Amino acid sequence: MGIFKIEGGIRLKGEITPQGAKNEALQILCAVLLTPEKVTINNIPDIIDINKLLTLLENLGVKIQKNAPGSYSFQADDVNVGYLETEGFKKEGGSLRGSIMIVGPLLARFGKGYIPKPGGDKIGRRRLDTHFEGFINLGAKFRYNREDHFYGVEAPKGLKGANMLLDEASVTGTANIVMAAVLAKGKTTVYNAACEPYLQQLCKMLNSMGAKITGVGSNLLTIEGVESLGGCEHRILPDMIEIGSWIGLAAMTKSEITIKDVSWDNLGVIPNTFRKLGITLERRGDDIYIPSHVDGYEIKTDIDGSILTVADAPWPGFTPDLLSIVLVVATQAKGDVLIHQKMFESRLFFVDKLIDMGAKIMLCDPHRAVVMGHDFQSQLKATTMSSPDIRAGISLLIAALSAKGTSTIQNIEQIDRGYERIDERLRAIGANIVRVE
Template identity: 65%
Template sequence: MHSFEVIGGKKLTGEIIPQGAKNEALQIISAVLLTPEKMTISNIPDILDVNLLIDLLGEMGVKIDRPQRDTCIFQADDVDVDYLRSEAYRQKSGRLRGSVMLAGPMLARYRKGFISKPGGDKIGRRRLDTHIIGFEKLGVRFHYQQEEGLFHLDAGNMKGSFLLLDEPSVTGTANIVMAAVMAEGTTTIYNAACEPYIQQLCKMLTRMGAQIRGIGSNLLVIEGVGYLGGTQHRMLPDMIEIGSFIGLAAMTQSDITIKNTSVDNLGIIPDKFRQLGIQLQLEGDDIHVPEQDVYEIQNFLDGSVLTIYDHPWPGFTPDLLSIVLVVATQARGSVLIHQKMFESRLFFVDKLIDMGAQIILCDPHRAAVIGLAREQRLRGITMSSPDIRAGVALLIAALSAEGRSIIQNIEQIDRGYQNIDDRLRKLGAQIFRI
């Protein structure tokens, strides 16, 4: 087990390039199973979750050439379907929530698949209902094997259908889309997720030969085809990492330029940070965050306290609420953070309170933050990272705090952020892996 030792209170400066999008990568890399032809994927983030998925594909028999760390050439022309029933698969997939994304492509091409109990963050319940119910409406039969810990899926009679999703799940939408592109007939998905990562997946599938209408909306119409070919695809920069760097710059009073951010695909993320009083300058596709002594949280027009909450796209992504919360601790003013989707994601605030932050945890979903306006600095402590996003929020807090902090369980951070310590040291941060 590794930890980060952080000496805080240092102003940072320089440029940083965001990694490829983790959440897009898990979908796109799973989709290589849809074709026996070569797939070239670039801007792949070199992180634990993504590398674990690539390893899984390799153990399934997919040929993988990695000429650079951010580029892979996949060819799934000789896949061992039965590997998905092995103990090795269950152990590895149990560590990775994204392994569920293999089900859709397997059903489309091989008409059978397996889903193990999902792993990943300890942030509350993460249901598979949307995936399973969606597959069922396409005619997929499933049963759960208690002794194996696997859902067995049989798509021998898979046909297009009308689906009204009970929630606009990103992974659920992606999985159903990948199954439907090779199902017989027409599939209509209403209340589909429409995040940029779903749009990227649909555009790539279209280049492979899929017939998809409504890309970018919550109503997708898919005409099934019999064969998909190879293509090339470049992933978007990670919007969560971009938001994390904006928060880092504000908290540490730093002057940082975030390069190549694909601003058009960030939605309302820049505006949410502006609501916290953070100055952002858009320079082409770059975001410049200038040094700022104090940033002041805006109130609503009627003078009431600002509330920031998560919502399906084009609303604010839940993955950045942890960052917004920690950034608010040093702002002037108050804000209510409302995390609707996951009931355990705010449980890291006890560490921030130990550091001197003024936060009231109202319930598992809401926290009221009273900004200190830098009149009282956070202080360094020893803490542990509970999940990817909270881990980076704590890292940002440690970099802004006075004194020395130790962050344990940083494997959680490594799951989502590529070489984060090396990249932050280039900005002047004092962070060491111990």
């Protein structure tokens, strides 16, 4: 297990290009199981979670060819469905939450799909009911082995279209149901569907393969089932979470940074949320330019003068994956902000590490924290800390880069799960960060 040694308090400068979106890649890679024809995907991030999924697909019998960095071709013309019932699969599938999305494509194409209880970040309860209720609505039979936490759905006679209202707008749940429904007989309607850009990307890719999905971008999807899907070529969007991370990094370190090729039209409320914290962002073509905030940044209040609240919500609301970044950025702002993490009850528990560094944060309950900004009058202090999950990990890294002295971050595999070669890329814009194995 490696660690990062970080010398903080250094201003950075230069350009940084976001990686391909992790959350889109997890969906898109599972979709290659829907066709025996070749699918080429570009801009795949080289991160631990994605590489785990690539290994899982390969063990299922998918032929994978690397064309160039970030570009792969896939052909699932000889899938070994029997692998799903092996001990090796139980171990591999259980180590990656995104593996849940292989179930929909396998169920649609082969009539059965199994998955062990998936892992991932320990950020609170993450239910799978939406996925399996959707499959049951399409005619699948569900079973669950409580002894080894193994889920299964089977539909040997195929799936049939259905009308369904999802109990929550789950992104992975919607993706799984859509991938199952594209090969079902008849029409499926999915109301209260997630509509994130990455889900839109999945629907556009499936349509290019021959699926018939309408309502893309809305919370009501209509899917006309087809007999089969063909191959395609697809490019993954830049990662909006990484883009938000670099915005926060620039502000906290008073650095002048340009974030390249961000796909502005798919960022939603992210830029304006950071502007509410007082951060200056300029749109230059498809880039984001952040000037050096030498005089700091001031949190705006609501129209009536009350404290600003930043809360997560399903798209087009603010993504929960960036609340940790907003929280750490607020520690050096002028003014106060209430962070309300509605979706996960354990995601704010990393704030004790920021408090140890000198941040003024009051944790009200598992879902809410009030941050009282220092306005750079008191610099955060370097410390030794451990990364509990991907997003908390990058937040602590940003804090360390702004802090006085040398910090150590342990358990950096959590950061590597979601951020590609982060130490190399940060060094390229002037950061003093060293990876020690």
